Amino acid sequence: MLLVVSTALALGALELMIRVLDLFAPARASFTERVLPAAGSEQAPATDKLLHPFRGWTTRKDAKVRRSHWHSGHRNLLGFVSTIDDYRDVEPGDFAIGIFGGSVASGIANLGADEIAGEVARAHPELAGRISILNLASGSYKQPQQLMVLSEMIVLGVDLDYVVNVDGLNAVALGGMDARAGHHPIFPSRPQLQALVDGARSTETEEYYLASAEIIRHRRAAARISSRAPSWLARSQLVRAFAGALVDRHEKRADELEAGLQAMLVEGKGSGVIAEIPDDCLGREEGCGDLIADLWVRSSLLMAAQASSIGAGYLHALQPNQYLPGSKPLSDEELRQAYAPGSAWMTSVQEGYPRLLARAAELRERGVDFLDLTHAFVEVEETLYVDTCCHTNPAGYGMLGERIGQEISARLSARAASR
Numbered sequence: 001m002l003l004v005v006s007t008a009l010a011l012g013a014l015e016l017m018i019r020v021l022d023l024f025a026p027a028r029a030s031f032t033e034r035v036l037p038a039a040g041s042e043q044a045p046a047t048d049k050l051l052h053p054f055r056g057w058t059t060r061k062d063a064k065v066r067r068s069h070w071h072s073g074h075r076n077l078l079g080f081v082s083t084i085d086d087y088r089d090v091e092p093g094d095f096a097i098g099i100f101g102g103s104v105a106s107g108i109a110n111l112g113a114d115e116i117a118g119e120v121a122r123a124h125p126e127l128a129g130r131i132s133i134l135n136l137a138s139g140s141y142k143q144p145q146q147l148m149v150l151s152e153m154i155v156l157g158v159d160l161d162y163v164v165n166v167d168g169l170n171a172v173a174l175g176g177m178d179a180r181a182g183h184h185p186i187f188p189s190r191p192q193l194q195a196l197v198d199g200a201r202s203t204e205t206e207e208y209y210l211a212s213a214e215i216i217r218h219r220r221a222a223a224r225i226s227s228r229a230p231s232w233l234a235r236s237q238l239v240r241a242f243a244g245a246l247v248d249r250h251e252k253r254a255d256e257l258e259a260g261l262q263a264m265l266v267e268g269k270g271s272g273v274i275a276e277i278p279d280d281c282l283g284r285e286e287g288c289g290d291l292i293a294d295l296w297v298r299s300s301l302l303m304a305a306q307a308s309s310i311g312a313g314y315l316h317a318l319q320p321n322q323y324l325p326g327s328k329p330l331s332d333e334e335l336r337q338a339y340a341p342g343s344a345w346m347t348s349v350q351e352g353y354p355r356l357l358a359r360a361a362e363l364r365e366r367g368v369d370f371l372d373l374t375h376a377f378v379e380v381e382e383t384l385y386v387d388t389c390c391h392t393n394p395a396g397y398g399m400l401g402e403r404i405g406q407e408i409s410a411r412l413s414a415r416a417a418s419r
Contacts, residue, residue, distance in 0.1 A: 050079070054148045056188030058138070081106060082135045087158045094132045095120070097162040097408065098153065100146040100303075104319045104390055105137035105166035111394045112401020119405025124412055134160070140192045142170035142185075143299035150306050162408055163307040166373075166400075168318045169390050171296050172352025173345060176287030184277040185292050193274060211257055218254035222247045287348075293355045297362060304368050313411055316363060317371040317404060318356060322385045323349040328377035330385070338385035345389055371407050376400060 052058040058079030077086045090096050097116060099109035108116075113133035121128040136149050146165050153160065174192075175185035183190050225247050281288040300316045307314035320327055322338055323346040330339060340346065353374065363370045376399060377384055384396035392400075 048075070052079070054152055055138075055141070055145050056193055080135045080138060081110060084132065084134065087134050087136075087153065088156060090132050090134070090159060091130070092159065094130045095127045095161045096132045096134055096159055097164060098134045098136045098150075098158075098160045099164050099166065100141075100149060101137040101166040101319070102141045102170045103137070103139040104169070104392075105141075105164075106135055106139065107391060107397045108166060108400050108404065109133055109135035109137055111397035112399075112404070115398045115401035116405040116408070119402055120409050120412070123409035134158070137166070140170060140174060140189045142167065142174055142189065143296050144186065144302075145188055147299045147303050147306075150303055154306060154310055160307070160310065160312045162313045162315070163303060164315045164317065164404060164408070165300060165303055166317045166319050166404075167296075168353065168356055169321055169345075169349065171292055172289070172356065173348035175292040175295075176289070176348055176352060177344070179282055179288035179292070180285060182283040183274075184279060184282060185288060186277065186295055187274065190274070215254050215257045218250040218257070222250040222254070225250070287351075289352060289355050292352070293359050296356060297359050300363055300368060301366060313369070313408070313415070315369045315371060315404070315407060315411065317373050317407075318353075318360065319390070320373050320376050320400070321345075321349045321353070321390050324353055324374050325350070326378070327374050328384070329381050331381060331383045333383045334385045338387055340388040343388060369407070369411055371404070373400060373403060376403055 048059045049057050050060055059075050061075055061077055061079070074081065074083075076082045076084060084090065087096075097120075099105050116133055117131040120131055136153065137146075141149070146167065150163060170189070171185075174189040178187070178190050179185050181190065187193075279288065279291060281291055303316070304314040322328060322330060322334065357372070357374070360370050360372065377396070380399070382395070384392045384399075386393050
């Protein structure tokens, strides 16, 4: 009896410490914030990705959005994370601003939307209350995927008043990775084309099927932990911390296996299921930096032309990154959790961004409104970056949204003054 009482008191004390001191917050968040699978979803597809003939891939409508620093809302009819289900239904009188790019752009569209709309409405009160921010960005997208998305939206009749393209990192990092592996960077990122390769390959090996089964096992184990805890027991922060740690363990292992599976599917040239374009720079350690910059410039020029064709404004913004020297005073927390010296991210940014910045002059000379956001955080000492890639917390996305909103406002004012 004494043992039972002592154990109960110890658990109660631990529960109190977790609540008061906010201990194990990431693990508890993994349990609390995880979007639970719907009833009967055990037979749901193992991936939320769908093949897309123009963009490379998209995602299923209402696919469960995994917790991240750039997601809010749900997947809409067009495959983007948004509270707007169908961009074709935006009110005709709304001022629609489309945000294109990768995951950072998606974060700005979702978590910096109020700041964009607020800045535009402040300078142009006639637009107040009718500004819609359309997220047309998706993780790992890079040029010419943004160009393809814009073309698709125009053909579908989505009414855009302003097109904002926020990119840079994926072009130099993912494009460079593919080029070094012998794949032309004009195509969508090879690792992200796993769904396409899965559907097209006809010679999957036993190793491939075993790895796929193991990934599904870990994903479903994580889902079961989240969904089967009794509601009364799930009120305990101790239980949430323990269950969340298990969820994270399964998700981390699934991610590791998935990365290995992707590498297996896309290794080397001539895999036989994805088109190839030859170029002398492919397969070299340099990673086709000049070719990537060429694609980046040409795609942006075409986006500007397409936006003009429908009477929309166009803004091209180069996203910030923590590996660009002098771009932000990194906090101790950022140095611990969001800075990996010698990483592929660092190498890609420090070698690729100078090329893009040099070519930005050409974009400006040819009439493209270009916004350099690489020093947007140069005076911000508090923690913004949350991972070793590029993503920020909501405060960071809000700052970027505010800066983009100011730039759009200035351009609208200049356009009105010239009439």
